[in-house]
Amino acid sequence: MPSLMFDFSAKQDADSPQSKNSAVAPKVCTYTEFESDASFADAAHPILVLDDKDAALQHHVSGVFMSPDKRTAFRYQPASGESCTVDILRMDSRFTALLSWLGDNQIGVRLSGAHTEQGFAVYKIREVDSGGETKLSAEDGFLQFMITRLLQSRSLDEAQEDDDTDPEGDDMKLTSLQSITDFLSCTGRTLPSNIRLWARRNLAVARSKEVSPEERRHAQRALSIMLNVQWKSDYFEAIDPVQARKILDEELYGMDKVKQRIIETIIQINRTHTLPAYGLLLAGPAGTGKSQIAYAVARILKLPWTTLDMSSIHNSEQLTGSPRVYSNAKPGSIMEAFYAAGESNLVFIINELDKADTAAAGGGNPADALLTLLDNIGFTDNYMECMIPTSGVYPIATANDKSRISAPLMSRFAVIDIPDYTPEEKKTIFLKFSLPRVLKRMGMNREECVVTDKAAELVVRKFKDTTGVRDLEQAAEHLAANALYQIETKKLERVVFDTEAVDRIL
DSSP states (O other): OOOOOOOOOOOOOOSSSSHHHHHOOOOOOOOEOOOOOOSSTTTTTTTTOOOOOOOOOEEEEEEEEETTTOOOOEEEEEESSSOOOEEEEEEEEEGGGHHHHHHHOOOEEEEEEEEEESEEEEEEEEOOTTTTTTOOOSOOTHHHHHHHHHHHTTTOOOOOTTOOOOOOGGGSOOOOOHHHHHHHHGGGGSOOHHHHHHHHHHHHHOSSSOOHHHHHHHHHHHHHHTTBBBBBOOOOOOHHHHHHHHHHHHHHHHHHHOOOHHHHHHHHHHHHHSOOOOOOEOOOOOTSSSHHHHHHHHHHHHHOOOEEEEGGOOSSHHHOOOTTTTTTOOOOHHHHHHHHTTTTTTEEEEEOOOGGTTOOTTTTTHHHHHHHHTTTTEEETTTEEEEEEOTEEEEEEEEEGGGGGGHHHHHHEEEEEEOOOOOHHHHHHHIIIIHHHHHHTTTGGGGEEEHHHHHHHHHHHTTTOSSSSHHHHHHHHHHHHHHHHHHHHHHOOOOEEHHHHHHHHH
16 A cells, blocks of 8 residues: 555744754655554554664653654653654554544653564553643543544454553543544544534534534534444354353253244354344243343343333333423433443343333324334434434344234334243242342352252242243242341251241242
8 A cells, every 4th residue: 555644743843953844844654554453452463563673662662653854753762862763664544543633732652562573563552641741632541442442443343451451441431522523533434424424513513602502512412422332333243153052041941942043043143244134022921031031142142232111111202312402302212222332233122012002192102213223224313313323233122912012013023932931841940040040149058048849849839820930039039038047047057948838938
């Protein structure tokens, strides 16, 4: 790739010889750009490479980026001697704007790297204290926030960690106009094109003195919400079906047909590297583990998850947000879910979909607002005033009675019927899942609370008229609490529950 023009404007005294020379001598870029999709940086995948033939640079070196005559370089102060400069040979194209911003503002940084055949490979950049003369104009952690976004801008892998890493940059949030401005300057091209254009327009509104303070406040709030979401591509890495099955077996007992359907979905993702066109609708009696299945799928996909309870949504505006013309306007639940997750690829768990068609008078049907989200062609929030890409959203809905779901909604899902458990399955779940989970939660050993097989059968019979296994877990907690009480008050080492004890306590 041919060298590109790249000018770091060092803040120098106007009368200095170097400044005078710079005024007449052309600035020549000494580096070439290279393309990378690595989601982490190390010596083999550097951010940039410095020309250090004499191996003078140490593992850590502090200084500033600058552009003296016919050079694009890094200036540093060695432990002894005068300041030195080294040329930049190669640079990851994703970081061009960021390093230009660092150079323009003469921000002191510390580079971490290693000597390689190509040169000094820099894989970490941190801001350093420069005596208060130069410092970032944004919140603490802003530089690491931008570097994290840039590294993840072309890959879905998690950033590699080592013992020398700083806290994750994404722990901070963009709130001030200055941090938003700098973020767009340095990492704006990591955003989808429509969001990048939207952000520029809203930044102009937020800075304008010709609009009302209310309009400026809404624009700044919308920018903060939008830019704190990492907008990823819809490319998904392959998932190990064996590991996926292991996770399902850990979370669910039985349900072989359900697990098979989920594994088929995983294999489909592996072939296309995209999410299926249809989400999952888990339909079955209450307490049969529908939500647990959804959480297991999110764990398999390695995606954050968010929940939306349709029983609490009574009009479409709760989902789509309110227009900014109102002083108390705010985004809808769907946009807030993206903000809470921090990224655009997520599992959207819609609980009680069978209650989505109930709407308050004049409020709009919530089910209609869901359709655009489920179509994966983009979702528009009234407050954000921008189309939100939804191709990385995997919806999983739950319902007790699928006959109450409208045909348009049903057509957006692949339906999986979740049957109730048999008495024998409930007994196994009680002894091998519910009781151990309760004991672990209460800090007890399994040997301290023992329920015999006959007693477990009695527990199941006592709840034969209820669906699912929630009542079984409540029964397990009741028995465990009783055992703990006896252990503490009577100084027992273990408590064994037989049928008589279970009948008495429950």
